[in-house]
Amino acid sequence: MKVAIIGGTGFVGFHITRRLAAAGHVPRLLVRPGNDGKVAQPGSCEIVHGEVGDSAVLEACLTGADAVIYLIGILREFPAQGITFEALQHQGVLDTIAAAQKTGVGRFLLMSANGVHGDGTSYQRTKYQAEMALKSSSLRWTIFRPSVIFGNPEGRMEFCSQLKKDIIDSPIPAPLFYEGLLPVNAGAFELAPVSVTDVADAFVLALTESRTESQTYSLCGPERLSWKAILTTIAAAAGKTKVMLPAPVVAIRATAAMLDRFPWFPISRDQIKMLMEGNVCAENDSFARLGLTPTRFAVEQLDYL
Known part of the structure; x- marks a missing residue:
């Protein structure tokens, strides 16, 4: 074909x-x-x-x-x-x-x-x-x-390698974003x-x-993982430990409002909004419908880092 x-x-x-x-x-x-x-x-x-x-x-x-x-x-x-x-x-x-x-x-x-x-x-x-x-x-x-x-980016932009570069390799503590005034459930929103x-x-x-x-x-992958769990896994795959601290998303939005028109600024307001919405499948049966078995997000799958 x-x-x-x-x-x-x-x-x-x-x-x-x-x-x-x-x-x-x-x-x-x-x-x-x-x-x-x-x-x-x-x-x-x-x-x-x-x-x-x-x-x-x-x-x-x-x-x-x-x-x-x-x-x-x-x-x-x-x-x-x-x-x-x-x-x-x-x-x-x-x-x-x-x-x-x-x-x-x-x-x-x-x-x-x-x-x-x-x-x-x-x-x-x-x-x-x-x-x-x-x-x-x-x-x-x-x-x-x-x-x-x-997955292996083969020299291209990819989710985990980008987070490693922007967050894990940075000397600044990793941000655990949260809404509101108090750091309740910081970094708890989920991705798959x-x-x-x-x-x-x-x-x-x-x-x-x-x-x-x-x-x-x-x-979607077979597991719903918190932002904190994802960063922890990426750090482990890179052979590092990473200090993480709660970060109010309102401050990130305010900074992005001023700077996200510049390509060098790492995140836009829309990206922040979508990140905080999470990204998991309401009904995670698509791979079963296709007859395929999805791969777990784990350290051993991230050796390219």
């Missing part, structure tokens, strides 16, 4: 491309000029150079493909640089849907995110709008909603980290399983 991948040079795309090639599929990647070095197993891939905003390039990438996978997602937007949630997480999906319909590609797999909804942050809202657009199309769709994803290899396996399986069509899968 020939599979067009939009966003195939990123963290998840790298692992999906490798899994596709190992399964005997032919990945065809849309690659921005100068990013050829980010392609996994280039000898097994077809490459189309260009930008997602170019409809002619999108059509060239999809022509002759049996399916398309859309993976582009960003954690922060910088409008002055032309990097926006609307352009990359919503309009890009709309354009790819149109290209798929024009070129006769009937199968569309979309990576969304766990917890998206129509009245959330700009990140959540544009992901949700992309889901709605795909569901209302004539394409045979499958949507995946992963929680925070961990999911392995990138498990996410990649889910995508590859869905390509050849008709039962996954018209289905949405929330992909």
Whole structure:
């Protein structure tokens, strides 16, 4: 099967491309000029150079493909640089849907995110709008909603390596965020980290399983872990211990309000909001529905740190 991948040079795309090639599929990647070095197993891939905003390039990438996978997602937007949630997480999906319909590609797999909804942050809202657009199309769709994803970054940005760099390696105590005036339940909000290899396996399986069509899968790891437990595990994997102190999230929000327009500032107000909401699956049965067993988030899985 020939599979067009939009966003195939990123963290998840790298692992999906490798899994596709190992399964005997032919990945065809849309690659921005100068990013050829980010392609996994280039000898097994077809490459189309260009930008997602170019409809002619999108059509060239999809022509002759049996399916398309859309993976582009960003954690922060910088409008002055032309990097926006609307352009990359919503309009890009709309354009790819149109290209798929024009070129006769009937199968569309979309990576969304766990917890998206129509009245959330700009990140959540544009992901949700992309889901709605795909569901209302004539394409045979499958949507995946992963929680925070961990795994060997292969030189890319990844949840655990970013936390190690920004928090664990810092001389400043790790922040245990809390709402309100008193540090009650500081760092107790929960996430359900999911392995990138498990996410990649889910995508590859869905390509050849008709039962996954018209289905949405929330992909969470097998355990709900507190922020404090996650930081403790990352520190242990890095061979460190880390002092942690309660941190009022109102102070972080106030600082972000002044500085999150700058790329060097590590977190935005929307990211803080989503972090404090937690990120766990309401019904954690998607891997069982797929016939896959998710990987635990544990020290032995984080040897890349």
